Amino acid sequence: MWDQFKNLWLFIQRDFHSHPWRLLGECYNWFVSVVVAIIFAVTVPNPPLIILYPIWLSGLFIIILCAKSRGSFGLLMGASSMALIDTIGYIRLLMLS
Secondary structure, three states: OHHHHHHHHHHHHHHHHHOHHHHHHHHHHHHHHHHHHHHHHHHOOOOOHHHHHHHHHHHHHHHHHHHHHHOOHHHHHHHHHHHHHHHHHHHHHHHHO
16 A cells, blocks of 8 residues: 555655646646635535636636646546536636626
8 A cells, every 4th residue: 555655655756846837737737626626515504606707716727737748638628627617617607796
């Protein structure tokens, strides 16, 4: 089991040394996803969507760039789909406000 953690740590180090901005972007997206999910869960039934949508979308747009840099088609398509759907949702929300 320790070998797996060691290999994971070595992967993170190699990834950081080869593409530091991409790793930071991926960490930013992870952090944003967790924070938005916690805020959403705590504020149900009335989450502050006007505040949460732009934060969430910023993480998605950054992960799209990271996925393109990494060459990950699946991540690129998943993040692009969510960004498109959530951008439409955010525009609709702003039109209703």
